[in-house]
Amino acid sequence: MLTVYKVGEHDRAVVEEFHKTPIGHHSPALQRVLNVFRSEPTAGKYVLICTKPHKQWVLGQLTGERGKPVKILKDQVFTRLEDAEREVFHCGCQRVHIRILARYP
Amino acid sequence: MHSHFSVRVAEVQQGEGKMKITGYCDKLSAAPDETIKFMVNCELPTYTVEVVRLICGDTNPKGPGVKETVVKTPIDKTYKGRKQTIEAGSYVTIPSNPLLERLGSFSLQALIWPTTPEKGRQMLMAKFRERDKAGMALVISERDSSVGLVLGDGHGHEEILTTGKPLLAREWYFVGASYSAETREVALYQEPFAHYPLVSDAAEVHTKTKIASIGKNQSPLMFGACRSGTGRGKLDSKYNGKIDRPRLANRVLSRAEMEMLKQGPVPVQLSSAVIGSWDFSRDISSLKVTDTSPNSLHGEVVNMPARGMKGYNWTGEVMNWREAPEQYGAIHFHDDDLYDAGWEVDFTLTIPAALKSGLYAARLKAGAEEDHIPFVVKPAPGKEKKIAFLLPTASYMAYANEHFATNAALVELVGGRLAVLDKQDLFLNEHREYGTSCYDSHADGSGVCYSSRLRPILNMRPKHTSTLGGFGSMLWQFNADTHITDWLEAMGYEFDVITDEDLHYQGFELLKPYRVILTGSHPEYHSRQMWDAMMAYQLHGGRLMYLGANGWYWRIAYHPEVPGLIEVRRNEGGIRTWAAEPGEYYHSFTGEYGGLWRRQGRPPQMIVGTGFTAQGFDISAPYRRLPDSLNPRAAFIFKGVGSV
Ligand SMILES: [Fe+2]
Numbered sequence: 158m159l160t161v162y163k164v165g166e167h168d169r170a171v172v173e174e175f176h177k178t179p180i181g182h183h184s185p186a187l188q189r190v191l192n193v194f195r196s197e198p199t200a201g202k203y204v205l206i207c208t209k210p211h212k213q214w215v216l217g218q219l220t221g222e223r224g225k226p227v228k229i230l231k232d233q234v235f236t237r238l239e240d241a242e243r244e245v246f247h248c249g250c251q252r253v254h255i256r257i258l259a260r261y262p
Numbered sequence: 263m264h265s266h267f268s269v270r271v272a273e274v275q276q277g278e279g280k281m282k283i284t285g286y287c288d289k290l291s292a293a294p295d296e297t298i299k300f301m302v303n304c305e306l307p308t309y310t311v312e313v314v315r316l317i318c319g320d321t322n323p324k325g326p327g328v329k330e331t332v333v334k335t336p337i338d339k340t341y342k343g344r345k346q347t348i349e350a351g352s353y354v355t356i357p358s359n360p361l362l363e364r365l366g367s368f369s370l371q372a373l374i375w376p377t378t379p380e381k382g383r384q385m386l387m388a389k390f391r392e393r394d395k396a397g398m399a400l401v402i403s404e405r406d407s408s409v410g411l412v413l414g415d416g417h418g419h420e421e422i423l424t425t426g427k428p429l430l431a432r433e434w435y436f437v438g439a440s441y442s443a444e445t446r447e448v449a450l451y452q453e454p455f456a457h458y459p460l461v462s463d464a465a466e467v468h469t470k471t472k473i474a475s476i477g478k479n480q481s482p483l484m485f486g487a488c489r490s491g492t493g494r495g496k497l498d499s500k501y502n503g504k505i506d507r508p509r510l511a512n513r514v515l516s517r518a519e520m521e522m523l524k525q526g527p528v529p530v531q532l533s534s535a536v537i538g539s540w541d542f543s544r545d546i547s548s549l550k551v552t553d554t555s556p557n558s559l560h561g562e563v564v565n566m567p568a569r570g571m572k573g574y575n576w577t578g579e580v581m582n583w584r585e586a587p588e589q590y591g592a593i594h595f596h597d598d599d600l601y602d603a604g605w606e607v608d609f610t611l612t613i614p615a616a617l618k619s620g621l622y623a624a625r626l627k628a629g630a631e632e633d634h635i636p637f638v639v640k641p642a643p644g645k646e647k648k649i650a651f652l653l654p655t656a657s658y659m660a661y662a663n664e665h666f667a668t669n670a671a672l673v674e675l676v677g678g679r680l681a682v683l684d685k686q687d688l689f690l691n692e693h694r695e696y697g698t699s700c701y702d703s704h705a706d707g708s709g710v711c712y713s714s715r716l717r718p719i720l721n722m723r724p725k726h727t728s729t730l731g732g733f734g735s736m737l738w739q740f741n742a743d744t745h746i747t748d749w750l751e752a753m754g755y756e757f758d759v760i761t762d763e764d765l766h767y768q769g770f771e772l773l774k775p776y777r778v779i780l781t782g783s784h785p786e787y788h789s790r791q792m793w794d795a796m797m798a799y800q801l802h803g804g805r806l807m808y809l810g811a812n813g814w815y816w817r818i819a820y821h822p823e824v825p826g827l828i829e830v831r832r833n834e835g836g837i838r839t840w841a842a843e844p845g846e847y848y849h850s851f852t853g854e855y856g857g858l859w860r861r862q863g864r865p866p867q868m869i870v871g872t873g874f875t876a877q878g879f880d881i882s883a884p885y886r887r888l889p890d891s892l893n894p895r896a897a898f899i900f901k902g903v904g905s906v
Contacts, residue, residue: 180679180733181881195674202674204667204681206688207727210321214682219668223705224694227668227683238733241680 164193164253172250176261179242194249203245205238214241281689282306282631283343284718286603287624289825290655291638291761294615298637300624301605303718304343309628311609312338316621316636318748319724322735326748328725333622337611343628346606348695348717351500352599353385353486354540354551356561361512361537362389362483366475368537369515370400370411371438371451371523372485373574375592376503377706379407379429384501386437387508388412388488389481392498395420396477399488400439401499402429408465409452411439416477425452425465434574435463436524440514446470451517455574466517483510483538483559486567486595495604500597502706506542506573507591511535525575526588528555543587546570546850547822566601566712566827568594570850572843581845584853596704600697601827602716613639619758621653621747623724634723636740641758646775649757651746654739654782654810655715656762656789656818659828661739662719663690664699667729670839678880681729682736686720696720700830701839709840711850715826732882743782746809750780766791766820773799781870783810787818787830790854796869812874814866817859819851831856837877 171187183191200221205214206229216233220226235241243261250257285302292298302309317329356362370387378384379402386409388399395414403410403424410424429435429452438451450467481489485505490498509523513535522529528536538559544552546569553559563569570583573591583590611624619641623634638653666673667681668691674681683691690696697717698710721728721740728738737745750757757780764772766789773779773795788796793814800806821827832838833847833856842856849856860866866873891900 191678192675199670204683207682207684210684210725210727211323217683223669224692226692227688238679238682245680 160189160193160196162189162193164190164255166255168253169255169258172255172257175246176243179239179246194246203248205235205241208234212236214238216241216244281633281685281720283309283626283628283633284720285608285624285626285633285635286605286716286718287635287637288716289637290715291640291759291764292613293640294613294617294642297610297612299607299610300635301346301603302341302343302608302626303346303605304341304626304628305345306343306628306631308340309343309626310338310340312625313611314623314625314634316623316634316724316744316747317751319726319741319744320735320737321725321727325735326745326752329748329751330623330625330724333617335611335614335617337609337624339609341608346603348600348603348697349495349497350565350600350695350697351487351497351597352563352565352567352595353484353497353500354561354563354567354593356483356538356551356553356559358389358480358482359557359559361557361559363478363480365389365512365537366443367441367513368398369438369440369511369513369520370398370509371436371515371520372400372508373434373506373524373592374437374503375432375434375506375574376402376429376501377431377708378502379431381502383499385484385486385488385499386501386505387483387485387510388499389479389483390414390488391416391477391479391481392488392490394418394477396479397481398441398476400437402501409435409437409439409450411441411448411450413441413448413471413473414477415473415475416479419473421471421473423448423450423467423469423471425450425467427452427463427465430454430461430463433463436574438517438520441471441476442514443475446472446474447514449514449517451520483561486593501595502597502704504571504573504592504594507540509539510537512537541591542569542593543573543583543591546583546587546590547852549823563593564601565599566714567596567599568708568711568850570846570848572845576845578845582848582853582855583850584848594708596706596708598694598698598705599712600695600717601712601714601824603718615642619647621744621759633718634725636722636724638759638761640760640764647756647758648777649750649755649780650773650776650778651750651757651759651780652765652782652785653743653759653761654785654787656766656787656792656828657782657784658719658722658740659713659715660700660787660816660818660830661721662699662713662715663696663717663721664701665690666701669702673729673879676877676879677729678878679733682727683729684727686723686726687729690720700828703840709832709842711831711842712827712829730879733880734882739782739784742784746780746782762787762792763820763826765795769795770798770802773804774802776804778805778807780807781809781813785810785813786815787828788814788816788859789818789820793859793864793869800869806870808870808872812877814859814864814869815874817854817856817862819849819854819856821851829856833857834861
């Protein structure tokens with residue numbers, strides 16, 4: 158962790174902002190949450206594997222061990238990078254018990 | 263398809279990181295009538311080759327599209343595929359010699375700084391043949407991470423005797439062993455230079471072995487690895503860490519005699535006992551390894567272990583190895599070092615006289631598999647055009663085969679989005695033998711200060727995306743630079759392509775014929791020769807179009823003896839993926855102070871008027887015009903660009 162800040166239910170206000178703009182410039186409050194989520198250790202970290210250039214991606218997880226194949230989560234297929242970002246963001250929220258009240262359409 | 267709320271971990275599929283065809287060439291650029299050799303690994307029965315002129319390699323449907331045009335050459339053929347593999351790992355090799363082969367009793371000693379003592383068996387000094395277990399070796403033992411002596415009778419029997427005291431990583435030790443062929447007595451020494459409370463890592467062991475005589479063999483004497491039983495050039499028991507002042511004697515030396523040999527030249531009273539006394543502080547800029555004993559058992563380094571490294575006796579008072587080479591007698595070996603993949607040549611191309619200068623590739627196809635081996639065709643001397651695109655090949659080499667997304671997983675933070683891996687990233691993650699970039703760390707955690715182009719560089723490819731590239735096309739370095747070739751072609755400009763390496767070796771002369779030079783998108787790494795040439799060009803009225811950022815940033819050196827090898831030392835402070843150790847800031851290749859050019863009085867502003875202050879890899883944004891851009895002298899640059 159790069160920060161001592163603890164993300165929790167009090168951060169729920171940033172969910173909607175992330176839904177709208179998963180990639181781009183964020184408010185300081187959202188960026189603070191993302192800094193925590195994205196500083197997780199390498200083992201288990203989510204990555205995307207491109208299966209069709211610029212058209213299709215599948216979610217994967219790093220093992221944290223040098224040279225070990227990336228775990229491929231074959232049922233997690235995306236056709237827009239933004240959707241993958243939202244999915245992984247939701248996972249982060251779940252881990253710190255932020256309730257997602259409404260899903261991105 | 264929209265995903266589920268929670269991510270379920272589906273079954274793990276291994277082996278997605280497969281590329282069945284990869285290759286490289288022996289030079290990155292050639293003029294007409296010069297010949298390029300191509301080396302190919304193909305796991306399928308056959309593959310076809312065509313030469314293509316590379317125009318654009320961006321696969322983004324919202325971009326200009328992939329553009330390459332086939333050029334007929336004599337190499338357009340179907341070739342038989344064959345598997346070619348890489349054996350990474352650096353070592354010193356000293357050819358076998360009757361003096362070495364005659365050894366009965368012996369003593370071995372060295373100063374070591376191991377970085378992965380717990381890794382398993384690691385060869386420090388070995389005259390050993392694995393096949394029939396012939397010979398001897400001073401090792402770090404797989405049994406207990408302590409120093410050990412391996413003895414083999416040449417009939418398949420080996421014995422390992424160890425001190426039994428695990429070594430600490432990144433601490434200096436004096437280590438030694440002796441064996442008496444008469445009495446079968448063995449002595450082992452393991453002496454730490456630093457002492458810590460509650461740590462017991464010092465040992466002196468006197469014991470006996472069952473091995474009555476060591477097996478004769480013609481294997482080379484090696485430091486840092488030994489050859490494995492099977493396959494040409496295959497290695498075993500690769501060591502991570504430093505070795506300083508290795509010595510070999512033809513009889514049992516007492517500990518007091520070993521002490522006399524530890525530091526410098528061989529004392530007269532031991533001159534008949536000493537077989538070899540190697541001094542790594544000599545020839546730091548070379549592949550050579552010098553034996554200072556009268557036997558002259560010289561050798562060489564293979565796969566570029568790090569030289570100019572602090573030895574056991576570094577005082578902290580000296581920073582430059584040229585001022586006190588005796589304090590830089592260490593070589594740092596890594597089990598993932600790589601210089602030359604050493605593959606067999608599969609085909610050669612002599613550049614046809616009619617082929618115009620530009621960026622090309624040998625396009626290899628095997629079934630659905632494809633790889634491109636890029637190369638540059640330089641203009642024939644005297645036939646230069648007015649425009650040259652300077653391809654930043656030194657920067658490609660610094661980034662060669664990087665593992666940003668899979669090693670440190672920093673990219674999600676600096677990129678502001680998930681890392682996206684393509685087939686090259688997956689392959690390089692699983693095939694560590696393809697070597698590292700100067701952004702990576704070695705398996706033992708030390709920084710990678712050398713990079714070679716004599717291996718497939720899989721991120722120097724059209725169609726490749728990079729985790730560092732901005733959101734959208736996700737291009738970085740080589741493939742991003744194909745947007746420049748595409749623009750030049752689209753505008754109908756006649757242009758030449760030249761490379762950083764050409765600039766390093768030819769200097770200002772290379773640039774003289776041109777009215778304007780275009781940079782690549784990320785021309786970050788420059789040798790002194792390259793820097794001086796570009797300054798001279800501008801002082802003589804040459805125009806430079808800086809089409810990138812982070813330019814003229816790090817200082818590099820090219821190896822003075824062998825081709826295709828650069829050095830970077832990540833000195834002092836600032837943004838860097840690893841930090842050079844204090845006292846190791848000087849290039850081993852040249853003795854030049856490494857690091858950032860701006861810390862050496864040559865900020866990038868001197869060459870391109872602007873310089874790196876901070877970095878981000880998230881989204882690309884346009885420039886904003888500042889008032890000085892309205893100066894009429896700059897009007898020709900801003901023609902057609904909106905106002906402030
Ligand atoms: Fe860079």
